[in-house]
Amino acid sequence: MLLEICANSYQSAVNAQIAGAHRIELCSELSLGGITPSYGLIKEVVEVLNIPVFVLIRPRSGNFCYSDAEFDIMKQDIQMCKNLGVKGIVSGVLNENSTIDLKRTEALIALSKPLSFTFHRAFDCVPNPEKSIKELINLGADRLLTSGQHPKALDGIALLKSLKKQSEGKIKILVGSGVNVENIAEFKKAGFEEIHTSASKVIATESSVFFGENPQTVSDVDTIKTILKIIHT
Numbered sequence: 001m002l003l004e005i006c007a008n009s010y011q012s013a014v015n016a017q018i019a020g021a022h023r024i025e026l027c028s029e030l031s032l033g034g035i036t037p038s039y040g041l042i043k044e045v046v047e048v049l050n051i052p053v054f055v056l057i058r059p060r061s062g063n064f065c066y067s068d069a070e071f072d073i074m075k076q077d078i079q080m081c082k083n084l085g086v087k088g089i090v091s092g093v094l095n096e097n098s099t100i101d102l103k104r105t106e107a108l109i110a111l112s113k114p115l116s117f118t119f120h121r122a123f124d125c126v127p128n129p130e131k132s133i134k135e136l137i138n139l140g141a142d143r144l145l146t147s148g149q150h151p152k153a154l155d156g157i158a159l160l161k162s163l164k165k166q167s168e169g170k171i172k173i174l175v176g177s178g179v180n181v182e183n184i185a186e187f188k189k190a191g192f193e194e195i196h197t198s199a200s201k202v203i204a205t206e207s208s209v210f211f212g213e214n215p216q217t218v219s220d221v222d223t224i225k226t227i228l229k230i231i232h233t
Contacts, residue, residue: 152178
């Protein structure tokens with residue numbers, strides 16, 4: 001089983017590698033569901049890490065329907081990531097009715113090549129997951145990050161298993177959201193090959209209290225090591 005750490009900062013990325021994680025998805029503002037990280041952060045992380053770095057391409061928080069200008073920004077960010085040497089792109093676009101925007105998603109996949117492409121948790125909004133995973137396979141997506149259309153992946157495990165069976169190995173199912181030390185064994189038992197988690201802890205500071213309800217978090221070395229121990233047992 002491969003462990004991908006959702007890293008929301010330089011320190012989280014470094015901690016993931018120190019702990020032995022297999023890959024990271026780099027993003028910013030994890031409390032908002034993640035947005036595209038800065039050029040400087042991507043560059044520094046790629047230069048320092050030896051494990052594969054995937055980057056989230058999402059120009060803002062909120063829904064996954066984008067204006068022409070936002071879509072152009074996404075394409076420019078993908079090209080930037082390719083120039084910086086990242087190994088994978090994590091993205092996706094929906095229509096206003098929450099179905100997959102096939103034309104725009106296909107364009108992102110094509111632009112990302114030869115990098116690996118993961119369609120992210122926008123999938124958990126689609127009205128027909130069985131039809132949508134077929135569409136992603138046809139578009140050539142390499143991987144699908146999903147919680148089984150539930151806030152927490154453990155609650156969506158029935159759909160996750162169904163999607164895994166339906167995929168027939170044509171697209172990898174990357175299980176994410178609420179994956180932790182307590183439940184990782186359930187996903188291993190179910191035969192999933194890739195797991196996604198932030199494995200984070202809160203860094204309590206006076207300034208984080210002053211500036212509101214979203215304190216700084218960082219991926220925790222000890223938590224990642226514990227998850228890896230369970231995976232390898």
